[in-house]
Amino acid sequence: MDILTEIENRRALRAIAPEPLGEDQIERLLRAATLAPSCFNYQPWRLVAVTGDRLPALREALTEGNKWATRAPLIVVLATKPSLDCRSDQGRDYATFDLGLAAMSLMLQATKEGLRAHPIAGYNPVKAAKAVGLPEDYTAFNLIIVGKPGDESLLAEWQLEREHGARQRKALSEVAFRDSWDRPW
Numbered sequence: 001m002d003i004l005t006e007i008e009n010r011r012a013l014r015a016i017a018p019e020p021l022g023e024d025q026i027e028r029l030l031r032a033a034t035l036a037p038s039c040f041n042y043q044p045w046r047l048v049a050v051t052g053d054r055l056p057a058l059r060e061a062l063t064e065g066n067k068w069a070t071r072a073p074l075i076v077v078l079a080t081k082p083s084l085d086c087r088s089d090q091g092r093d094y095a096t097f098d099l100g101l102a103a104m105s106l107m108l109q110a111t112k113e114g115l116r117a118h119p120i121a122g123y124n125p126v127k128a129a130k131a132v133g134l135p136e137d138y139t140a141f142n143l144i145i146v147g148k149p150g151d152e153s154l155l156a157e158w159q160l161e162r163e164h165g166a167r168q169r170k171a172l173s174e175v176a177f178r179d180s181w182d183r184p185w
């Protein structure tokens, strides 16, 4: 059996068109995110879908290397705080874990709809939080840059190489094990 098509097809691509997305489509992406599992069903994700007046300030928060993202018609700010989710021993704070699950759900739905949905950490989190009015105790943990496929004019040389290159992954033997840590896959 093959890997699911959306999992195979999802790529963190950067050539994105400025064309606006439909309201229904944006809502579907948000709903997909909220269908993710979470510890005790606490649903710690808070998702700010930015398409309007806050977009310029949010774009200002992006790092130089993420200039390509300024074209996107939609940026989803994924925010949370530890107290919204399970907090267990050994540093097992599940808020960001569950936020990641929601992010993947959103990205797979976007992929299914022919969109690009690219998660980024390269931004000033304080500026990003301010841009969308997050309460003080929330962190803007990730931004997902979303849009239809577009042209490549904002991409740096190395980004163009990635855009067209094969996907890079560690071998299963480096990251997976059979029964015990001392038995690599």
Ligand SMILES: Cc1cc2nc3c(=O)[nH]c(=O)nc-3n(C[C@H](O)[C@H](O)[C@H](O)COP(=O)(O)O)c2cc1C
Residues within 6 Å of the ligand: 010, 011, 012, 013, 065, 066, 119, 120, 121, 122, 123, 142, 167, 168
């Ligand atoms: C938490 C996180 C932060 C990332 N930050 C950035 C970023 O700031 N800029 C960027 O261009 N890509 C960023 N990426 C995308 C990764 O570089 C990309 O997912 C990785 O190279 C694997 O490629 P693939 O998603 O196409 O398989 C980020 C991805 C994740 C999950």
